[in-house]
Amino acid sequence: MGTKKLNMASIEAGMWLHMDCVNPIGIKFEHDGIVSAVTEGYSSAADIKVIHYAGSEPHGKRLISETTLEEFLAVGSSARVVNARCRFSPLEVVKRARSQLGRADYNVLGRNCQHFGSWCYEGAAFSREVFKYGVIGTSFGLVVSIVGIIAPGMARTLQKAVSF
Secondary structure, three states: OEEEEOOHHHOOOOOEEEEEEEOOOOOEEEEEEEEEEEOOOOOOHHHEEEEEEEOOOOOOOOEEEEEEHHHHHOOOOOOEEEEOOOOOOHHHHHHHHHOOOOOOOOEOOOEOHHHHHHHHHHOOOOOHHHHHOHHHHHHHHHHHHHHOOOOOOHHHHHHOOOOO
């Protein structure tokens, strides 16, 4: 699965977007979302809607929300379109994304924005970012386990398959 640069002239509902980001303290992360609506004759990113893990509920948890593309793009660098084989029609991708609106169970290892995007698009929740950094995380987890600090359920969380 690769990506290609987002062409604003050809954006359509059902597209899976991906971008690289850096948080305020300099930690790199990736962010994904699903284009849910494109206003006919749109003229800006404010006329396009994206569903993704965004913002936070009153208790500080991220939730799946529908925002403008402008708001989605504010957290990272230029967005790209994910080139993955889609198992569903664009309409079904959007229906799957909308069915998760309001969900507030974000978990960086087991239920993040890439898990959400791949579930909407491919039917299986998978995170390239978690997989890519798994070796680092596993090594860290082993060190923490040896020291005896790790929570008993964390190892199960890392190994558990995720489904939305």
